[in-house]
Amino acid sequence: MPSLEELNRMKPEKRRAEYAAMRARCPCPTCPTYTECAKEREEKMFCIYGMTPDCIVRELKCICKKCPVHAELGFRGMRYCTRGAEKRTASRRF
Numbered sequence: 001m002p003s004l005e006e007l008n009r010m011k012p013e014k015r016r017a018e019y020a021a022m023r024a025r026c027p028c029p030t031c032p033t034y035t036e037c038a039k040e041r042e043e044k045m046f047c048i049y050g051m052t053p054d055c056i057v058r059e060l061k062c063i064c065k066k067c068p069v070h071a072e073l074g075f076r077g078m079r080y081c082t083r084g085a086e087k088r089t090a091s092r093r094f
């Protein structure tokens with residue numbers, strides 16, 4: 001998987017394809033904190049896209065530390081759905 005810096009340098013189409021592949025591997029929907037509202041809106045991969053606008057308000061367990069995307073991108077945070085994206089993704093471009 002490319003690094004975050006490589007992702008940010010990619011052309012938009014290629015980056016979108018990479019993000020789609022990462023999204024497919026995001027286990028958020030199996031997390032105790034995840035909600036029906038988030039499922040209906042197909043929200044996930046909050047570490048990149050940022051926190052949910054209003055679907056998740058109650059923090060239970062977070063399984064980000066067991067996520068392959070988290071490890072491969074060298075992320076350190078957790079609870080992205082309620083606290084926002086990993087800081088180093090601030091320059092992301094979609």
Ligand code: SF4
Nearest residue numbers: 028031062063080081
């Ligand atoms: S960001 Fe963490 S707490 Fe939120 S749904 Fe995903 S795994 Fe669960």
Ligand code: SF4
Nearest residue numbers: 026046047064067070
């Ligand atoms: S680190 Fe958390 S929010 Fe990001 S893809 Fe993995 S489970 Fe989803």
